[in-house]
Amino acid sequence: MPDLLHCESIPERSRLHDWEIKPHRHGDLVQLLYVRSGWTVIEIEGVQTRLEEPAIQIVPPMCIHGFHFSERVDGYVVTVATPLISQLEAQLGAPQPLLRSAGLYPTGDDLPYVDALFEAIDREYRQPAPGRELQLHSLTGLISVWLRRQSHEIQQQERSSPGRDHLLAFSALVEAQFREQPSIERFAQRLGVTPAHLNNLTRRYTGLTAQQVVHQRVLLEAKRQLIYSALSAKQIASELGFSEPAYFSRFFKRLSGQSPRSFRDQYRTPGRL
Secondary structure: OOOOEEEEEHHHHHHHHOOEEEEEOOOOEEEEEEEEEOOEEEEEOOEEEEEOOOEEEEEOOOOOEEEEEOOOOEEEEEEEEHHHHHHHHHHHOOOOOOOOOOEEEEOHHHHHHHHHHHHHHHHHHHOOOOOHHHHHHHHHHHHHHHHHHHHHHHHHHHHOOOOHHHHHHHHHHHHHHHHHOOOHHHHHHHHOOOHHHHHHHHHHHHOOOHHHHHHHHHHHHHHHHHHHOOOOHHHHHHHOOOOOHHHHHHHHHHHHOOOHHHHHHHOOOOOOO
């Protein structure tokens, strides 16, 4: 029976790719990237974050992700198959699927504890012994519980923030309707707020205007289609609500800095982690 879990050190794989893993995705796997030391630039769905402190990054299935590591990076990548993820999610009892959502969780004062768990997984994975599968699943469960508690603390803090419900509702509407690219006035009307209030909310929580939030979601989908489908730029433009391919090309270049064709050519042969 194949393992439902795989563990390797970050340097073990990344040095083979000159410390850079090009954007790619996994269909039915979750990865827990534990950076113990050294800086890392993490790219999740087109958004880059420079990490300079110990943390765990959850990379869910179908999430486009890439990494650029420093040569002094240290840590582990634990890859978990869907059956084990489903089992852990059921046991965690989180209101939202924790391990199927991207999230970055600094270890903070819990560094020794988190570090010991990943060290134990690596040791157990490399040296098969009786009860190995149970031990690996138990250790992964402990990491999942730690992540669940960090997530719970964040949620408790966010609930006390005014306007959070409207922002979440706006995010859900954008996800459902971004291909139609409705006007901000229409979004605001659906939410029962003014366009000015909606813009104030998005600026406060994301640093972007409401229109920029919509455009970033459209750009993300365009990037996904260019990398992972054989659709032409003209077909992608039509799917994303652009009346003319030329308008789509100008939109894409303005937000990404390169043409759709150049972007597609750049990611034809991405590295893997």
